Amino acid sequence: MTVERTENPRAQIGVTGLAVMGSNIARNFARHGHTVALHNRSVAKTDALLEAHGDDGDFVRTETIEEFVAALQKPRRVLIMVKAGAATDAVIEELANAMEPGDIIIDGGNALYTDTIRREAALRERGLHFVGAGISGGEEGALNGPSIMPGGPTESYEALGPLLESISAHVDGTPCCTHIGPDGSGHFVKMVHNGIEYADMQLIGEAYNLLRDALGYDATTIADVFSEWNTGTLESYLIEITADVLRQTDATTGKPLVDVIVDAAEQKGTGRWTVKSALDLGVPVTGIAEAVFARALSGSRTQRAAARGLASGALGDKPADATQFTEDIRRALYASKIVAYAQGFDQIAAGSAEYGWNVDRAALATIWRGGCIIRAQFLNRIKEAYDADPQLPSLILAPYFREAIEAGIDSWRRVVATATMLGIPVPAFASSLSYYDGLRAERLPAALTQGQRDFFGAHTYERIDADGKFHTLWSGDRSEIRA
Numbered sequence: 001m002t003v004e005r006t007e008n009p010r011a012q013i014g015v016t017g018l019a020v021m022g023s024n025i026a027r028n029f030a031r032h033g034h035t036v037a038l039h040n041r042s043v044a045k046t047d048a049l050l051e052a053h054g055d056d057g058d059f060v061r062t063e064t065i066e067e068f069v070a071a072l073q074k075p076r077r078v079l080i081m082v083k084a085g086a087a088t089d090a091v092i093e094e095l096a097n098a099m100e101p102g103d104i105i106i107d108g109g110n111a112l113y114t115d116t117i118r119r120e121a122a123l124r125e126r127g128l129h130f131v132g133a134g135i136s137g138g139e140e141g142a143l144n145g146p147s148i149m150p151g152g153p154t155e156s157y158e159a160l161g162p163l164l165e166s167i168s169a170h171v172d173g174t175p176c177c178t179h180i181g182p183d184g185s186g187h188f189v190k191m192v193h194n195g196i197e198y199a200d201m202q203l204i205g206e207a208y209n210l211l212r213d214a215l216g217y218d219a220t221t222i223a224d225v226f227s228e229w230n231t232g233t234l235e236s237y238l239i240e241i242t243a244d245v246l247r248q249t250d251a252t253t254g255k256p257l258v259d260v261i262v263d264a265a266e267q268k269g270t271g272r273w274t275v276k277s278a279l280d281l282g283v284p285v286t287g288i289a290e291a292v293f294a295r296a297l298s299g300s301r302t303q304r305a306a307a308r309g310l311a312s313g314a315l316g317d318k319p320a321d322a323t324q325f326t327e328d329i330r331r332a333l334y335a336s337k338i339v340a341y342a343q344g345f346d347q348i349a350a351g352s353a354e355y356g357w358n359v360d361r362a363a364l365a366t367i368w369r370g371g372c373i374i375r376a377q378f379l380n381r382i383k384e385a386y387d388a389d390p391q392l393p394s395l396i397l398a399p400y401f402r403e404a405i406e407a408g409i410d411s412w413r414r415v416v417a418t419a420t421m422l423g424i425p426v427p428a429f430a431s432s433l434s435y436y437d438g439l440r441a442e443r444l445p446a447a448l449t450q451g452q453r454d455f456f457g458a459h460t461y462e463r464i465d466a467d468g469k470f471h472t473l474w475s476g477d478r479s480e481i482r483a
């Protein structure tokens, strides 16, 4: 451990904001042989880190921002790990005042991508590089290898990429870190990553709910089902930890922990941002939206208390063959998961087109194979699909995914129908299936919607047999005119 106050610029990277994520990333850099300058608003956190983990590598202890900046080699690289929002702006301002043109500020928090776009432009004016970097993997990932999604100027990646790649997770020798694109693209894709995370978690929750309420399985039995699923196409971090959570026994009551946790899911906002952005971009991310709303519904405690006991209507029979139904749920989960990822990748394509980011979806799937919360075997398949066709209109059209869905479609319908007949809510399973049916439909009721819009607002419509826009004179003789 080297603990010193120094004006010698010997640190390759600085980390400011030493809560758990910041501390772990700083330790990760140090463990990879980089000298890390440490800074925190209250120096007690810096000292606590050095006290507990100073042996991880070479750290430079600093107290003031000026001292912190002076400890860094040029171009200076500072990673900010503070709460998204006003706190980030305050730290950026302090840093920018102490830094010089060519220096790089990296925001590793879950910032809103539009904030990142704004900050990047403002700092560019001052000659500084600003890199909004999505970092996924939670506390454990931050320490042992996260997935890193840096945006910002291409030049800054030259000075930053090797450092970030060295601490990221690696899959088959490939780092889970790549330059995503300019300005806010890194935080945008991290936001969508989190949206997909919400959908994935909701789908897993629905599968658990069905195993519990349709089949009457207890938590340990369900844990075994998830462990089994984790050996196949569903293999993923979230399925793996689901089994762990379900196996945990509560020390106080001796019951499964999951049975004593209040069933109201919270959220910090990235899922909601994803849906808001999808609404603006006009991308139907129905799985993600249902997941966000399902959390909101779970947290509507007053309404839920008042509605408990409302009539269910006549319910159907529970599945006769538990083994068959478990397999149906597995297939429905996989198909719905494919839809959620397809929608998320569509949103990334739309965001990329809107902002001119040129995001490479195959490269993104590559860096999501390890380190991040949604890491999963099937990200390899997504990578292959976009490698084979970078312009793929939808993931569900790639041969592998098409076959997977076609193999599971009967199961998927049985699960949604059975859940409906048993009064078990499956918003994400059901909306994903409806999305699939909507996308493959020969004809949608949108024709009627257009007729209605033309009726009450003269909004016009297109015809299937002629170019141009048309309007029917609804309040006149109901003849059609060209608009």
Ligand code: 6PG
Binding pocket: 110, 135, 136, 137, 138, 194, 197, 266, 267, 268, 269, 270, 271, 372, 373
């Ligand atoms: C990650 C996680 C991380 C965080 C989520 C939790 O990729 O490491 O997504 O960013 O745990 O923001 O989000 P909610 O609190 O909204 O569930």
